[in-house]
Amino acid sequence: MSLECDVLIVGGGIAGLSLASELAPHRSIVLVEAEPTLGYHTSSRSARQLIPSYGPPSVQELTRRTLGLLAELQEDTGLALTTPRSFLLVGTEHDVAGKASGSMHPISHAEALQLCPQLQPGSFEAAGIDTSCVGMDTDLLLEYHQRTAEDAGATVLTRSRVTDARYDDDAWLVRAGGRTFRAGVVVNAAGAWADPLAGLCGAAPRGLVPFRRTAAIVAVGRVPNVGMPMVAAADDSFYFRAEGSGLLISPCEHVPGTAGDAQPNPGDVEALIERLNTLTTFGITSAARSWTGLRTETARGLPVVGFDPAVPGFFWLAGQGGYGFQTSSGMAELATELLTNPKAEPGWPAAVLQPRSAAESSGGAAPEDFVE
Ligand SMILES: Cc1cc2nc3c(=O)[nH]c(=O)nc-3n(C[C@H](O)[C@H](O)[C@H](O)COP(=O)(O)OP(=O)(O)OC[C@H]3O[C@@H](n4cnc5c(N)ncnc54)[C@H](O)[C@@H]3O)c2cc1C
Structure with a gap:
């Protein structure tokens, strides 16, 4: 028997976990991670610094948004997630x-x-x-997102590598960790594996390196x-x-x-x-x-976020490069907005990170389809 959910998030790094925690109050969620522990790959290997002047303008904007959201979170929870570090x-x-x-x-x-x-x-x-930079306790942030997602009803599974996925009858049927999941949307938060995962799901690669x-x-x-x-x-x-x-x-x-x-x-x-x-x-x-x-x-150094224009119910949350933590809360907020209201006109920075049009970004190649 398959496990049903609205959204299946693939990847238990900062991208997948921050989205799970933001989206869980609005949708039923399962997050699957291939490794025995969450954050095993890039998300446990960072320098733990958030630098608002680092990266292209839309990344800087997402970083400022993330810093604002983290400041609110610290105030609300008392968690010591960041410390000033120029x-x-x-x-x-x-x-x-x-x-x-x-x-x-x-x-x-x-x-x-x-x-x-x-x-x-x-x-x-x-x-x-x-001087507006901070150091971050990234382990604490990952734990916070996992706990918040689970408290809101999300299921988080490790040792669950997605090995097969097909879209059938308005839903995804996905095999991971010996189980079958039926989901309306698959979110690709697979980090370095984002293009291979897209291939498994029948989506064109985005030139992610x-x-x-x-x-x-x-x-x-x-x-x-x-x-x-x-x-x-x-x-x-x-x-x-x-x-x-x-x-x-x-x-x-x-x-x-x-x-x-x-x-x-x-x-x-x-x-x-x-x-x-x-x-x-x-x-x-x-x-x-x-x-x-x-x-x-990608070649342009911008994150890839949004529904794939050619494959139904396939959502990208990848390409965070060296900015995955510093953009995480802003990206999770943006992805949640796009996932819960996909027909809405995307506001900035969604507009700058989205494919320009289905016609432009269907059919293959594509870092160029995501414009700064
Ligand atoms: C040395 C270094 C320093 C850095 N310093 C900073 C910094 O100071 N500040 C900052 O903001 N960023 C920094 N970064 C970048 C940041 O660490 C990354 O942008 C971020 O961790 C990426 O997170 P992710 O969730 O996209 O990827 P990951 O953490 O790699 O998570 C993706 C997960 O998907 C899983 N997965 C893949 N395929 C499948 C599948 N088929 N089924 C199930 N699961 C799957 C993987 O196992 C993996 O755990 C640094 C990176 C490095 C390497």
């Missing part, structure tokens, strides 16, 4: 100027050194700061000062921030990968440690832990 950009005059956008403001070389005295003075020419991004926790000789901002190179070649008495560092690689359990390449973290030991006086001694996640994006 974002300091350093590099050449040219590179820093190229990243000046939204809430990112230029500051002097001396001010940058005051904020991060461990930077070697000769290692950068110019700096900018975004999983890009590898590695990070590590390292031990240091000189402990970061309290309140140190996250520091990033304006040429996207590294970032670091305090993590306990050590640092979280990343080489910021942007290398296409394949959907799977990504692992660091030997030597990548060691090379970054060597470089940071020339650019800073932290005296990094060793890596305690390193990991790699997949930031999945």
